[in-house]
Amino acid sequence: MLTNLQQQPADALLALIKLHNQDPRADKIDLGVGVYRTGQGDTPVFGAVKEAEKRLVATQTSKAYLGPEGDMGFVEALMPYVFGKANPTMDGRIEGMQTPGGTGSLRLALAIVRKAQVAKVWMGVPSWPNHAQICADLGLAMQTFDHDDADGSANMDALRTAITEADEGDCFLLHGCCHNPTGIDYSNEEWDEIASLIAGKKLLPLLDLAYQGLGAGMEEDAYGVRKVLASVPEAIIAYSCDKNFGLYRDRTGALYVMMAEAAQLPLAMSNGHALARANWSQPPDHGAAAARIVMEDAALTAQWLGELDMMRDRMRQVRERLAAAGKVGGVDLTPIGKQRGLFSIIPFTPEQVQAMRAKHGIYFAGSGRINIAGLTMGNIDQFIAAVADVTG
Ligand code: LMR
Numbered sequence: 001m002l003t004n005l006q007q008q009p010a011d012a013l014l015a016l017i018k019l020h021n022q023d024p025r026a027d028k029i030d031l032g033v034g035v036y037r038t039g040q041g042d043t044p045v046f047g048a049v050k051e052a053e054k055r056l057v058a059t060q061t062s063k064a065y066l067g068p069e070g071d072m073g074f075v076e077a078l079m080p081y082v083f084g085k086a087n088p089t090m091d092g093r094i095e096g097m098q099t100p101g102g103t104g105s106l107r108l109a110l111a112i113v114r115k116a117q118v119a120k121v122w123m124g125v126p127s128w129p130n131h132a133q134i135c136a137d138l139g140l141a142m143q144t145f146d147h148d149d150a151d152g153s154a155n156m157d158a159l160r161t162a163i164t165e166a167d168e169g170d171c172f173l174l175h176g177c178c179h180n181p182t183g184i185d186y187s188n189e190e191w192d193e194i195a196s197l198i199a200g201k202k203l204l205p206l207l208d209l210a211y212q213g214l215g216a217g218m219e220e221d222a223y224g225v226r227k228v229l230a231s232v233p234e235a236i237i238a239y240s241c242d243k244n245f246g247l248y249r250d251r252t253g254a255l256y257v258m259m260a261e262a263a264q265l266p267l268a269m270s271n272g273h274a275l276a277r278a279n280w281s282q283p284p285d286h287g288a289a290a291a292r293i294v295m296e297d298a299a300l301t302a303q304w305l306g307e308l309d310m311m312r313d314r315m316r317q318v319r320e321r322l323a324a325a326g327k328v329g330g331v332d333l334t335p336i337g338k339q340r341g342l343f344s345i346i347p348f349t350p351e352q353v354q355a356m357r358a359k360h361g362i363y364f365a366g367s368g369r370i371n372i373a374g375l376t377m378g379n380i381d382q383f384i385a386a387v388a389d390v391t392g
Contacts (some may be wrong), residue, residue: 002239003207003385005280006121009142009285011129011161011364012129012366013032013033013129013365014033014365015299015339015362016033016365017030017032017033019032019357019363020032020363022220023361023363025361027122027361027379027382028361028362028363029360029361029362029363029374029379029382029383030363030371030374031282031362031363031364031370031371031375031383032363032365032371032374033371033391034180034243034342034343034371035243035248035371035373036214036243036246036311036315036342036373036378037371037373037374038314038376039314039376039377039378040376041143041321041374041376041378041379043246043248044246045246046245046246046304046305046307047303047307048125048294048300048301048304049245049246049247049291049294049309051289051300051303052291052293052294052297053286053290055293056286056289056290056293058120060289060321061068061233064284065282065286066285067273067282068097068272068273068274068276068277068282068334069097069098069269069272069276070097070098070099070282070283070285070288071098071285071288071292072097072098073292073296074098074128074252074254074289074291074292074295075097075098075254075288076148077228077291077292077295077296078096078241078254078291078295079094079096079256081212081218081222081295082209082212082225082237082239082256083226083229083256084221084222084226085310090229090258091262091263092263092265093259093260093262094229094256094257094258094265095256095257095265095268095269096237096239096254096255096256096257097255097269097272097273097276098252098253098254098283099238099253099254099255099276099283100136100251100252100253100283100284101240101241101242101251101252102208102210102240102242103130103134103240103253104251104253104255104279104280105238105239105240105253105254105255105281105291106130106131106134106208106238106239107134107279108255108272108275108276108279109206109236109238110122110134110135110138110140110206111138111253111271111275111279112236112257112268112271112275113140113171113204113206113236114139114140114203115271116204118140118169118170118171118204119167119169119170119204120140120141120142120143120167120170120171121135121140121141121142121143121167121170121171121172121173122142122143122144122145122162122166122170122171122172122173122203123142123144123145123172123173123219124145124146124147124148124155124158124159124174124342125144125145125146125147125149126142126148126181126182126345126367127144127173127175127180127181128175128180128181128208131158131173131208134161134296137281139200140368143162143166143170144161145158145159145161145182146158147179147182147293148150148182148345149183151335152184152185152334152335152336152339153335153338154185154190154337155185156190156193159194160197161200162199163194163197163201163203164202164203165228168201168202168203169202169203169204170203170204171203171204171205171206172204172205172206173200173206173208174194174205174206174207174208174228174284175207175208175210176207176208176209176210176212176221176222176224176225176237177211177212177214177215177216177221177222177224177340178210178211178214178215178221178342178343179341179343180211180341180342180369181342181343181345181365181367181369181374182339182343182344182345182369183336183339183340183341183342183344183345184225185188185215185224185339185340185344188223188224188227189196191223191224191227191347192227192229192374194224194227194228195224195227195228195230195231195232196229196231198231198232199231199232200265203232204223204233204234204235204236205228205232205236206235206236206237206238207224207225207235207236207237208238209221209222209225209238209239209240210239210240210242211240211243211244211341211342212239212244213244213305213312214243214244214308214311214315214340214341214342215312215340215341216312217309217312218244218308220222220303220314223372225237229258232258232294233259233260234257234258234259234260235257235258236255236256236257237256237257237258238253238255238257239253239254239255239256240252240253241253241254241287241288241291244308245287245290245304246293247287247290247291250284250286250287250289250290251283251284251287252284252287254287254350255272257269257272269381272350281316282287292303293369295344299308300333311367311373312314314373315341315372315373317377318373318375318376318380319336319337319339319372320337321338321375321377321380322336322337322344322372322375322380322384323335323336323338325384326335328384328388328391329386329387329388329389329390329391329392330391330392331346331347331348331387331391333346333384333387341372342371342372342373343369343370343371343372344369344370344372345368345369346368346387347368348368348372348390348391350366352387352390352391353366353368355390356386356387356390359386359389359390360382360386360389362383362386370383
């Protein structure tokens with residue numbers, strides 16, 4: 001029976017890890033999957049997380065099940081960072097649950113959207129490829145609009161038109177910060193407008209926040225999410241700790257739901273719990289427990305936020321260095337300087353992407369998305385020279 005299956009392509013982004021590993025050249029560069037790298041090219045465990053893990057191992061007395069909601073101490077400790085210290089539950093209208101990474105959270109969020117019989121999911125493209133993959137797997141109808149303009153800024157006209165064309169009750173998927181794959185974020189003024197347009201049209205916002213702290217700062221990066229939540233009765237937030245706690249393979253994330261009234265939360269969360277049970281039963285504990293220990297301890301929290309500051313500063317330096325190169329061969333690197341987070345897109349043709357791999361040993365997504373953190377002061381000139389060579 002199983003030969004009835006149809007062959008599936010390997011995930012293009014994850015396949016890059018293997019392609020890069022197989023390349024024997026010593027000076028190869030990996031700008032593929034989104035992991036942070038230091039100036040030495042490593043992806044170390046955060047110092048604060050390492051210390052939290054030691055304490056976890058020393059004090060944990062049981063690994064008995066916690067339930068589909070996972071570690072609620074973790075879920076609640078994260079809320080002031082996401083929703084603001086002043087009113088982290090929005091008067092008791094927000095509740096959350098732990099999920100296996102941001103993908104687990106998006107899967108639950110979109111499964112809830114489907115169960116709620118939402119007709120369509122709108123998203124700006126390009127988007128993170130897994131957004132569309134999850135929608136397609138769930139059989140959700142999708143509508144797309146252009147996220148970016150040719151000049152490397154957000155295409156607000158396309159977004160306004162999309163909101164005009166959307167039907168009341170449609171889901172509108174937005175990247176909270178550090179847009180993946182373009183690095184093109186909305187300004188605060190643009191978020192103000194988006195929040196009021198979404199509220200006016202009675203859309204259901206789904207906010208994907210996977211890079212908080214990697215853009216302009218933990219508080220700054222939450223502006224859009226908080227603005228939208230302050231304007232609408234209901235929203236879903238998919239959160240990932242993969243990047244801002246460096247917990248990637250420990251699969252640490254959370255799903256939050258905001259309802260119009262606190263009394264409606266059990267309805268929403270019962271669906272989240274039931275869907276989790278049917279998918280993975282319960283999320284993996286280790287990463288969430290370590291992140292909770294960090295957030296519960298003032299000294300570890302300060303260490304964690306300091307580590308995040310360092311990551312952000314390093315990526316800012318790389319962006320400035322690329323932008324300063326200006327026009328390189330046939331492409332303009334200047335817009336990269338004003339973009340944010342781990343990613344930017346360089347408009348390579350498919351042939352140029354292949355030439356960067358084959359001739360120069362430089363690996364990045366077929367869309368032309370580069371991981372800014374894969375560049376260091378040691379390899380950035382080599383990268384710029386290769387861009388000049390293949391696009392010139
Ligand atoms: C990425 O876009 O590279 C990351 O979010 C990792 C992933 O799971 O795709």
